[in-house]
Amino acid sequence: MTIKVLYYSEGWGLGGIERFIVNTAEALDRHNYSFDVFCTHDWSACYDDTISSLGGKRYTVFHGFKPNLMKRAICSSSAWRKQLCSKHYDAVHINTMNGMGFLYAKIAYDAGIPVRIVHSHNSAFGSGSRIIKQIMHKFGQQAWSRYATFNLACSSEAGKYLFGKRRFDIIHNGVDVERFRFSMPIRSQVRAELGVGSESLLFGSVGRLAEAKDPLFQIRVLKVLCDMGVDAHLLLVGEGPLSCNVRQEAKVLDLNDRVHLPGGTAEPERFMSAFDVFTMPSLYEGFPMVVVEATDNGLPILISDTIQLGSFEAPRIRHLPTGQPRQWAEAIMQCKMHETLSDRSDGSRIVNKLGYNRVAITRQLELIYSSADC
CATH class of the missing domain: 3.40.50.2000 (Glycogen Phosphorylase B;)
Structure with missing residues (x-):
């Protein structure tokens, strides 16, 4: 039955x-x-x-x-x-x-x-x-x-x-490990849709635009990168109560053309392949599934030190303190310099090995x- x-x-x-x-x-x-x-x-x-x-x-x-x-x-x-x-x-x-x-x-x-x-x-x-x-x-x-x-x-x-x-x-x-595998064709397609060049630095996250995720901090990180002369873009995939606040902050800091807000999606895997670095400066979380998805995609991941991942010990995850935009900006640049797209191919193996x-x-x-x- x-x-x-x-x-x-x-x-x-x-x-x-x-x-x-x-x-x-x-x-x-x-x-x-x-x-x-x-x-x-x-x-x-x-x-x-x-x-x-x-x-x-x-x-x-x-x-x-x-x-x-x-x-x-x-x-x-x-x-x-x-x-x-x-x-x-x-x-x-x-x-x-x-x-x-x-x-x-x-x-x-x-x-x-x-x-x-x-x-x-x-x-x-x-x-x-x-x-x-x-x-x-x-x-x-x-x-x-x-x-x-x-x-x-x-x-x-x-x-x-x-x-x-x-x-x-x-x-x-x-997660569905096959679904979130890195795809070069999809990466190129999504970046073209967003108007982000192949050599530009694209960082950000997938999740609700809400207080817990601290999306306004991500805009401050983008501002630091741009002030450093970096051709950087921020992609925040999702909807939520802070959507208007995010748009307003981007406007105030004159970053409208570098902050991309496509809204919610049932296909987050497409955007994962477009990122260079996945950033998650959450103030609090349970266990964020999106970190497993980003790992499956082979992304380098920066998350706040408030997030405890327990037994999920993937090699490309680094914890950073909240409220330090320059430190996050410098860490993003380090990821960009030391990671290559060829490194993204073994994400699914890691997720399978860790039991996710x-x-x-x-x-x-x-x-x-x-x-x-x-």
């Missing part, structure tokens, strides 16, 4: 959780597993065709907008309850950034779902979090954490943040999804 899984994500767009869910769904054994996706609010439908092609359906409470926190919690939990009661599911996989994810496990318990997974994808709230959100996070941890049958985390830090002293298992954020191939990781998850039958 087919085991049916319902994946939960509060938001739905083009972020890391969405890619994790889609990557897992694509690698599921379709003879034995099927799935749907449930989200509270969305801002993109880019993955809907993929979900449909795999036999799944995405259910959303609020289309195209994000209401206030209390309305999201009340309306979403009610809709989740109705979803579980109206359809048959054997397992729920709740991907969450805070303790409110446990509420969905409690509702699944009430609905008689035997396998209830809570999966932590973040390691901190961030400085801008409101008091009410922190209170709900703590309350969710204390009131409903016992209703999860499996606690998963993308990293040790993410697990400690959500589960505290409770036991949890780390599930790597796996999505097929192997999905097999681990399938064992959990089917555990009620054991």
